[in-house]
Amino acid sequence: MSQSLIQPLARLALSGDLARPALLSVADLLRWPQHRVRATFECATSGRRRHRFSGPLLHDVLADAGPGFDPERRKDRLRFLIAVTGTDGHHALLSWAEIDPDFAHAPVLLATRIDDTPLDGAGPQLVLPQDRCGARYISGITAIRVDGGYRSWS
């Protein structure tokens, strides 16, 4: 019996300032163009790790969910945060500008596969080839929240 028949399918909730919030399985993430990357990162406790990942660009998936900014106004995007949470509560932030092609354009993936293992049961994993440390490679992602409500304190 294949693993997908005995393991429940993981789901990822996209929420926040989005016109089209969504609940996505790893199979749904195969609808976007899949990118492949070999990534190396360092873990403070287990040392250097190297993996092969494939999956859609986080930017492609979030852009299709309709983030609440005017796409013609680049400055409007700079206050948007992206909060990513894993099954175990591990939680980290990206800025929209980090993955936006008009700004840092980091090739961040929502991996559907790690090495030769599909992530249908475990849930997608964040892949940030620009990060030296592995701490933001969040596995088992259950929620991604886009938040455009950030304002300056001054």
Ligand SMILES: Nc1nc2c(c(=O)[nH]1)N[C@H]1C(S)=C(S)[C@@H](COP(=O)(O)O)O[C@H]1N2
């Ligand atoms: N959900 C979740 N993802 C996580 C972590 C975690 O504690 N929870 N730890 C991170 C850290 S600190 C590292 S170094 C990498 C380790 O990935 P590896 O087990 O594939 O080497 O996973 C990251 N992803």
Ligand SMILES: [Mo]
């Ligand atoms: Mo780590």
